[in-house]
Every structure is written in C-alpha cells, then in structure tokens.
Amino acid sequence: MDTKKYASCIETVRPVRDALDILSGKWKLPIIISVSVGNERFTDIQGSIPGITPKVLAKELKELEQNKLISRMVTADYPVKITYKPEPYADTLTPIIYALKEWGENHRKKVFGNS
Numbered sequence: 001m002d003t004k005k006y007a008s009c010i011e012t013v014r015p016v017r018d019a020l021d022i023l024s025g026k027w028k029l030p031i032i033i034s035v036s037v038g039n040e041r042f043t044d045i046q047g048s049i050p051g052i053t054p055k056v057l058a059k060e061l062k063e064l065e066q067n068k069l070i071s072r073m074v075t076a077d078y079p080v081k082i083t084y085k086p087e088p089y090a091d092t093l094t095p096i097i098y099a100l101k102e103w104g105e106n107h108r109k110k111v112f113g114n115s
Helices: 003-023 028-036 042-048 054-066 088-112
Strands: 070-075 081-086
Touching: 003 028, 028 042, 028 054, 028 070, 028 081, 028 088, 042 054, 042 081, 054 070, 081 088
Parallel strands: none
Antiparallel strands: 070 081
16 A cells, blocks of 8 residues: 555545535535525525425534534524624635636536536
8 A cells, every 4th residue: 555645645645535525415505605696584594595394404503503604694683684794714715716616617518518
C-alpha cells in the first residue's frame, strides 16, 4: 500500500464527509438557498420548497441553526413573530452552491440532451 496516496485520500475524504454530514439530504441546501434569497418566515420558506413538510422543515431549520448557518429570531410582539436569517458563515456556501448548480445543469444536458 502506498501510504502517501492513502494519507492524501484520508485528508480529502474526512473534511468532505464532514461537509456532507452537515449539508446532505434532500432539504438542507434548498432551505439555505431559500433563506439566503430573503424568505424569512416559516411559511414563506415552506412555500418556496415544493414537497417539504412542516415537521421536516422545523427539524432541518433547527439543525442548520445548530451548525451556525442560519439564525432564528423571536420578536415578542403579539402574535409572536419568528424569522430566520442566514448567518454570515452561510455565505461561504455561495460558491459551492453555484458550482453545484452549474454542474447539475451540465449533467442534465449530458444525460438528457439539450431539452
């Protein structure tokens, strides 16, 4: 076994795995995108992501908050107003999201043609 190649692979795989643990799944990136484009209220976020249920959205928002990608603000009005905002740290995902978007568009063309 070539220990240099093994070490190099591990050095790449570990942080990629860490990133995927935070961002993987069907809903995390769509939620980050939704909040980042200005959807602040729970119902607005839910409405911007077809197919997401309120239960799943609540769970995913909580996980994104724990990972410091979004913040939840409670305004003590009547009725209580809850809003979500992207943390500045979420901006570090912008180039990754655009790279995934471009790759996805290119992949779709490669697999399905230019339709």
